[in-house]
Amino acid sequence: MSEQPQPPEAAKSEAEALRHAYEVSRFVQDRSREIRGAKASADIVRAFAEAARELVGSGGTQFYLRDAAGGSMVLHKTTGDTTIRRLGASPWRPPKDMLEWIAKERRPATVPGDSERDWHTLVPLVVAGEVSGILVLDLPQGAGEIAQQTVEALSFLAEEAAAAILAAEERARLDDELGRIDMERSFLANILDSITNGILVVDLDGRILQINRNAAAMLDIPSLDVLGQPFEPLVSEHVRVELRAIFDETLQAGFAMERLVTTRLGGTEFPIAVGSSLLRDDALQAFGCILVFRDMTASREMDRLRKLDQMKSDFVANVSHELRTPLTSIKAYCEALAGMPRTPKEMEFLQVIDEEGDRLIELIEDLLDVSRIQSGTLRLNLEAGNPGELVREVLAMPKLHSDQHRIHANIPADLPEMVFDWNRMKEVLINLVSNAVKYSPEGGEIAVTLSVAEGNLRIAVEDHGIGISAADQASLFQQFFRVDGSLTAKVAGTGLGLAITKGIAEAHGGTVTVRSEPGKGSVFTVILPVRKEVPRVEAGTAQPKFG
Amino acid sequence: MPLIPIEKVSPGMRTAAPVVDGGGMLLVREGAELTPDILERLRARKVSAIDIVISGQPPSGVRTTPADPAALKAALDHAFEKAAQHPVMKALYDAAAARIGRKA
Amino acid sequence: MSTPAAPGADRLKRVVDRIQGLPTLPAMLSSINRLMANPRTSAKEIAQLISSDPAITSKVLRVVNSSFYGFPNRISTVTHAIVILGFNTIRSVVLSTSIFDALRKTAPAQGFDRTAFWRHSIGVGSLSRVVARHLGFTSLEEFFIAGLLHDIGKVALDSYLPEEFAKVVARVREADVTMLEAEEAVLGVTHADVGGWLLQKWSLSQALVDAVARHHNPSLAGENMKTAAVVHLSDLIARALQIGSGGDRRMPPLSDEGWSALGVSTEAFPALLAEGAEEAERAMVFLEFAR
Numbered sequence: 042m043s044e045q046p047q048p049p050e051a052a053k054s055e056a057e058a059l060r061h062a063y064e065v066s067r068f069v070q071d072r073s074r075e076i077r078g079a080k081a082s083a084d085i086v087r088a089f090a091e092a093a094r095e096l097v098g099s100g101g102t103q104f105y106l107r108d109a110a111g112g113s114m115v116l117h118k119t120t121g122d123t124t125i126r127r128l129g130a131s132p133w134r135p136p137k138d139m140l141e142w143i144a145k146e147r148r149p150a151t152v153p154g155d156s157e158r159d160w161h162t163l164v165p166l167v168v169a170g171e172v173s174g175i176l177v178l179d180l181p182q183g184a185g186e187i188a189q190q191t192v193e194a195l196s197f198l199a200e201e202a203a204a205a206i207l208a209a210e211e212r213a214r215l216d217d218e219l220g221r222i223d224m225e226r227s228f229l230a231n232i233l234d235s236i237t238n239g240i241l242v243v244d245l246d247g248r249i250l251q252i253n254r255n256a257a258a259m260l261d262i263p264s265l266d267v268l269g270q271p272f273e274p275l276v277s278e279h280v281r282v283e284l285r286a287i288f289d290e291t292l293q294a295g296f297a298m299e300r301l302v303t304t305r306l307g308g309t310e311f312p313i314a315v316g317s318s319l320l321r322d323d324a325l326q327a328f329g330c331i332l333v334f335r336d337m338t339a340s341r342e343m344d345r346l347r348k349l350d351q352m353k354s355d356f357v358a359n360v361s362h363e364l365r366t367p368l369t370s371i372k373a374y375c376e377a378l379a380g381m382p383r384t385p386k387e388m389e390f391l392q393v394i395d396e397e398g399d400r401l402i403e404l405i406e407d408l409l410d411v412s413r414i415q416s417g418t419l420r421l422n423l424e425a426g427n428p429g430e431l432v433r434e435v436l437a438m439p440k441l442h443s444d445q446h447r448i449h450a451n452i453p454a455d456l457p458e459m460v461f462d463w464n465r466m467k468e469v470l471i472n473l474v475s476n477a478v479k480y481s482p483e484g485g486e487i488a489v490t491l492s493v494a495e496g497n498l499r500i501a502v503e504d505h506g507i508g509i510s511a512a513d514q515a516s517l518f519q520q521f522f523r524v525d526g527s528l529t530a531k532v533a534g535t536g537l538g539l540a541i542t543k544g545i546a547e548a549h550g551g552t553v554t555v556r557s558e559p560g561k562g563s564v565f566t567v568i569l570p571v572r573k574e575v576p577r578v579e580a581g582t583a584q585p586k587f588g
Numbered sequence: 589m590p591l592i593p594i595e596k597v598s599p600g601m602r603t604a605a606p607v608v609d610g611g612g613m614l615l616v617r618e619g620a621e622l623t624p625d626i627l628e629r630l631r632a633r634k635v636s637a638i639d640i641v642i643s644g645q646p647p648s649g650v651r652t653t654p655a656d657p658a659a660l661k662a663a664l665d666h667a668f669e670k671a672a673q674h675p676v677m678k679a680l681y682d683a684a685a686a687r688i689g690r691k692a
Numbered sequence: 693m694s695t696p697a698a699p700g701a702d703r704l705k706r707v708v709d710r711i712q713g714l715p716t717l718p719a720m721l722s723s724i725n726r727l728m729a730n731p732r733t734s735a736k737e738i739a740q741l742i743s744s745d746p747a748i749t750s751k752v753l754r755v756v757n758s759s760f761y762g763f764p765n766r767i768s769t770v771t772h773a774i775v776i777l778g779f780n781t782i783r784s785v786v787l788s789t790s791i792f793d794a795l796r797k798t799a800p801a802q803g804f805d806r807t808a809f810w811r812h813s814i815g816v817g818s819l820s821r822v823v824a825r826h827l828g829f830t831s832l833e834e835f836f837i838a839g840l841l842h843d844i845g846k847v848a849l850d851s852y853l854p855e856e857f858a859k860v861v862a863r864v865r866e867a868d869v870t871m872l873e874a875e876e877a878v879l880g881v882t883h884a885d886v887g888g889w890l891l892q893k894w895s896l897s898q899a900l901v902d903a904v905a906r907h908h909n910p911s912l913a914g915e916n917m918k919t920a921a922v923v924h925l926s927d928l929i930a931r932a933l934q935i936g937s938g939g940d941r942r943m944p945p946l947s948d949e950g951w952s953a954l955g956v957s958t959e960a961f962p963a964l965l966a967e968g969a970e971e972a973e974r975a976m977v978f979l980e981f982a983r
Contacts, residue, residue, distance in 0.1 A: 061732055669942075
C-alpha cells in the first residue's frame with residue numbers, strides 16, 4: 042500500500058465536498074418523494090415550500106399565484122415570521138416587475154430586497170410551460186454564500202413539484218370527468234325514463250344495452266334489470282317475430298320504417314308504432330340498434346295517421362267511383378252489341394271485353410272495400426243466419442271448382458244461428474277457397490271445416506298446396522301483398538283479397554289466422570264471435586286497424 | 589470603444605461601460621461624464637483603465653438608421669430566390685415578408 | 693488549383709495548419725469551469741475570480757444590466773450578477789466577452805463587414821435562445837453561445853488566412869453564392885469546419901463544437917444534432933429577418949433532417965420571428981465588445 046499522493050488538506054476538503062453533495066442529493070431525493078406523494082396541489086406546494094425553505098435555511102416563505110384571470114401574481118400564502126430578523130420592519134414583498142421577471146426567466150434567482158443584506162430567493166413553478174406560482178424564500182445568509190448546488194437543488198425540487206401538480210391536476214380532471222360521466226349517465230337515464238316513448242337499445246347480437254321504463258311496460262318486461270340479456274326471450278312470441286323482423290331490417294338497411302305492432306297487456310291489445318335505426322360509434326361502426334316504441338292508442342299521431350288514411354280512402358273511393366261509371370257504360374254497350382246479329386268471331390271478342398270489364402269492376406270493388414275497411418266506413422249488413430248454409434252456398438258456386446281439386450265441407454249439424462253480413466262473409470269464403478285452389482296447383486283436397494268453441498265460430502279452410510313461409514305469413518294480410526317466388530308467379534291476383542278478408546273478419550269483431558308450412562299446405566281460419574243480436578254500436582265507428 | 593489608461597482620460601469624457609473596482613464593486617455607472625472629482629476617486633481606487641465613449645459614437649450597437657422596406661423586401665426576395673421552393677422555406681419567407689409589409 | 697480533392701479532415705488540417713498565432717482564451721474561463729465543477733462553490737468565490745480582471749468585470753456588469761437580461765433593478769456587483777442571473781449565465785457572458793475580446797484586435801480584411809457579421813452572430817445567438825425556449829430547453833445560455841459563435845470560423849479565416857478569405861469574399865460577390873459554396877470552391881473547407889476546430893482548440897464543450905461545426909449540416913452532429921439543428925434553423929431565421937449579414941446574400945439550403953428533428957411547425961414562424969427580432973435587438977449590447 043503506497044501513500045496517497047494527495048496532500049491531506051485537499052483530500053479532506055474533497056471528501057467533505059463529496060459528503061456534502063451526497064447529503065444534499067439525499068435530501069432532495071427524500072423531499073421530492075414527499076412532493077410526489079402528495080395528492081392535492083395545495084399539499085404539493087406545501088411540501089415543496091417546506092423543502093425549499095429547509096434547503097436555503099430560510100425563515101419565512103411567501104407563495105404567489107397567478108390570479109384566476111391569468112393576470113398578475115397575487116400573494117397567496119405566507120409562512121414564518123419575516124419581521125423578527127428585520128426588527129419590526131414590514132416584511133419585504135417582491136415588486137410586480139420582479140415577479141414578472143422571474144416568471145419570464147423560469148428559473149430560480151436570488152434578488153435583493155430593501156437593503157444590501159436583505160436577499161430573497163424566488164423559485165418559479167413552471168407547470169405545463171406556464172409559470173403558475175412563485176415561491177419567495179427569505180435568504181438568511183449573505184447572498185454571496187449561495188452555492189450553485191443550492192440553486193440546482195431548488196430547480197430540481199421546483200420541477201418535481203410542477204410535475205406533481207400537473208399529475209394532480211390531471212387526476213382532478215379525470216375525477217371531474219368521471220363525476221360528470223356519472224352525472225350524465227343518470228341524467229340520460231332520467232331523460233329516457235321521462236320520455237313517453239319506449240326506448241330499447243340492443244347490440245348487434247340483440248342483447249339489451251339500454252331500456253327505459255316505458256319500453257319495459259309496452260313489451261311487458263317485468264324488470265329493468267335486464268341489461269346484457271338478449272331481448273327476444275323476454276317478449277311475447279308475436280312481438281318477438283315483429284321485433285326480429287324490424288331488427289333484421291335495421292341491420293340491413295340502417296333503419297326500419299315505423300310500423301304497427303300489436304302488443305297484449307293484461308288481455309288488452311295496444312297498437313304500438315315501432316321504428317328503429319342503427320347505432321354507430323364515432324368511427325361510424327355499427328354497434329347496435331335503437332328501437333323506439335310509441336303507444337298509438339291515445340297519441341295525436343294516431344289522429345294524424347287517421348286523417349291521412351281518411352284522405353287516402355276518400356281518394357280511392359272517389360277514383361273507384363269515377364272508374365266504375367265509364368265501366369258500366371262499356372258493359373252496357375257490350376250487351377247492346379251482343380244483342381245485335383254478330384259473327385262468331387265478333388261475339389268472341391265481345392265476350393272478352395265483357396269479362397275483362399267484370400274483372401275491372403271486381404278490382405274496383407275490392408279497392409273500394411279496402412278503402413272502406415281502412416277508413417272504418419265498411420258498413421255491415423248484419424242479419425241472423427246460419428253459417429253452415431253460407432258455406433254450402435259458396436261451395437256450390439261453379440267458379441270455385443276445378444278438375445284437380447276436391448272440395449269438401451265439414452259442417453256440424455248443430456251450428457247456432459248468428460248475426461253476420463251474409464254477402465261480406467260470402468266474399469270472405471270465396472276469397473279463402475279460391476286462394477286454396479290457386480295455391481295448390483298440384484290439386485288435391487281442400488277442406489272447409491266449421492266449428493264452434495268457447496263462443497267463437499271457426500271457419501277453417503285447409504289446402505295441401507305450396508304453403509307459406511313464416512316470413513311471408515307476417516305480411517300476408519297487408520294490402521297488395523303477394524307471396525313472391527317462382528311457385529306463385531303463375532297465379533293471378535290483386536293482392537287485396539286477404540286484406541279484405543281480414544278487414545271483414547275484424548269488422549265482425551273477429552280475426553283471421555294462418556297456419557302454414559311450405560310444401561305441405563296452409564290452414565286459414567276465420568274466427569268470429571257468435572252474436573245473436575244486432576250490436577248497438579254502429580259498425581262504422583269501429584276502431585280502424587292497421588297492417 | 590477603446591479601453592483608455594486612466595492617465596490619458598480627461599474630464600468631460602463619458603464612460604462606455606460601468607467602472608468597477610478590483611472587488612467588482614461598481615464605482616461609476618456607464619454613460620457618466622467623468623469629472624475631475626470622480627477621476628481623483630478612481631485613481632485612489634487604483635482603477636487603471638476606463639472604457640471611454642469616443643465622441644460621436646453611439647453608446648451601443650443598436651442600429652440607428654431604419655432600413656428602407658423596399659430594399660429589405662428586395663434583399664429578402666433575392667436571398668430566397670432559389671430556396672423558396674421548399675415548403676418550410678416558403679413559410680419562413682412568408683413570415684419575414686409579412687413583417688416587412690407591416691413595417692412599410 | 694490542380695490538387696486533387698482530399699478527404700475533409702486532411703483538407704481542414706492543411707488549412708488550419710497555416711493558422712498561426714491564434715489567440716488564446718483567458719485563463720479565467722478554465723478557472724471558472726474548474727470552480728463550477730464543484731457544486732459547493734459559492735457565488736462569492738466565482739465573483740472574486742471574475743473581479744480579478746477589471747476589463748471583464750466591467751463588461752459583465754454592462755451586459756447583465758442591459759435589457760437583454762431585463763432585470764428590473766440595477767445589478768452593481770459581480771456577486772449579485774451571479775446570484776441574480778445564475779452561474780451559467782455569468783459563465784456564458786464571460787465566455788462570449790472573452791471571445792469577442794480575443795478576436796477583435798485582429799485586422800479585418802477588405803470586403804468583410806465585421807460589424808454586420810457580429811450583428812448576424814448576435815442575431816443567431818438570440819434566435820437560438822428563442823427557438824430553444826420554444827422547444828422547452830432550459831439551458832438557454834448554451835444555445836445563445838452556440839448561435840453567437842456559429843460563424844466564428846469566418847473571423848478566424850478572415851484574421852489568419854486573409855488572402856484566401858479575400859478570395860472567398862470576392863467569389864461570393866462575383867458569383868452571388870453562399871459563403872459555404874465559395875469556401876468549398878476556394879478552400880475546400882468551410883467556416884463551420886474551422887469554427888469547430890477553433891472551439892475544440894479552446895477546449896469548449898463538445899455540444900458547442902458540434903453545434904458550430906455542423907450548423908449547416910445537423911445530420912452529422914450525432915448526439916448533439918438537436919443543438920446543431922437549433923443553430924441551423926436560427927441562422928436561416930436570422931437571415932430571413934436580415935439581422936446583420938454573414939457575408940453572403942443567399943439562403944443556404946434547409947436540412948430536412950434537422951428540421952424534422954426539431955419538430956417545429958411552420959405556424960410558429962411569425963411568433964419566432966417577432967420574439968427573435970426583439971431579443972436580438974436587446975442582445976446588441978454584445979456588439980460593443982467586438983469593436
